[in-house]
Amino acid sequence: MSYQPAVSLAEKISRDLAGRIVSGEIAPGARLRQDHIAVEFGASHVPVREAFQRLEAQGLVENLPRRGVRVAPFSLEDLREVAGMRAALEVLALRNAAPHLTKAILDEAEDATRAGDHAGDVHAWEEANRHFHQLILAPCAMPRLLRTINDLHTASARFLFSVWRAEWETPTDRDHRAILAALRAGDVDAAATLLVRHVEWIGGKYGR
Amino acid sequence: MSYQPAVSLAEKISRDLAGRIVSGEIAPGARLRQDHIAVEFGASHVPVREAFQRLEAQGLVENLPRRGVRVAPFSLEDLREVAGMRAALEVLALRNAAPHLTKAILDEAEDATRAGDHAGDVHAWEEANRHFHQLILAPCAMPRLLRTINDLHTASARFLFSVWRAEWETPTDRDHRAILAALRAGDVDAAATLLVRHVEWIGGKYGR
């Protein structure tokens, strides 16, 4: 566990814990002890507290003042909420990005879809899926919006990993291709509708 | 400056600074010195750092690692971004809240509209306006969504205060009344359309 000087210790701890929360290694509801985490990272508890605050800002933990921090639960209600927010915000981002989408971007997005098709496990798939979304949305150039969407992707990933940890089958992502086809044809409305359906699909499948 | 024990010092500092940033007392772009703020509050710099992190999570400041913190700028691009996000998210919240809206809530929302009409200054108006939105949206019972909307209201308030600080005229809020009328008539689609227009109005007026 060697930390490089360019990134602060608090940030490193935050990233490490985020990965373990998202992957399910640290379970929803689990208490995070600042003193124990500090020992684990060979650090003082002060940057651990700062790391907890970062995780809280990402929605991964809940701070219980003076009583510790616990990993945020992730219920089906959360899933639906996240899916709904993603649908609303990603459409907004897509509509603002559409005038700036180039052939190069769309080609790269197609590569990301292909990478997802060939993903060996759920982590690789989630990464390719997120990359696809980032590619088609980033040209909106709205940093607050993109940041919020990214946090929502992280929340989605928690669910994805917990559901598919036992058995993995690569989803053939026809949705991405349909979105790309609509974007290439300049049909932003169709792309937006497809995007909503794509994002809300998991909410609908597991949200009942 | 007396702090009560129930709320942490970091939280208190954060709230005080947030108020001063939103009101414009601390200007966009201004550097916040952790050591100076600590002296001002008679505290150590560690809870000041924690306060800065809270402000960052709210979008009010930008953290420049190892080089300090500065108040987030608020440009017209930001204004448009925030208006767009609010429109998207508030409609989502409203649609999920609508089945749970009672006559009592709508009456209370009407009271809030009236309070806004009689507001003596922009702060009172903003408070009544925010209260109105909170009342009609809270029954969606989606905490992440409501939290995000609240942060966006805070961002909107920054602009409102800076534009209207010199001259104040009470806006007669016909939008709120139209939204309420649609909600009372059970016409959620119309209410949503009106809400979008209401939220995006400032973005459109000042965003060109």
Added chain:
DNA sequence: CCTTTTAAAATTATAGATAATTTGCGAATC
């Protein structure tokens, strides 16, 4: 005069100590 280098000063980040609050357990009471 402009650019680069160096060292000191200033500022931020973290460690370890201390203060404040919460938790847990045993004893007392009903």
Added chain:
DNA sequence: GATTCGCAAATTATCTATAATTTTAAAAGG
């Protein structure tokens, strides 16, 4: 047996000191 109270232990929050990094100013070189 259930509830309440008191106290010690455990845990979190803040303070002070120190370490690490950045900024600034002066000196040196072209």
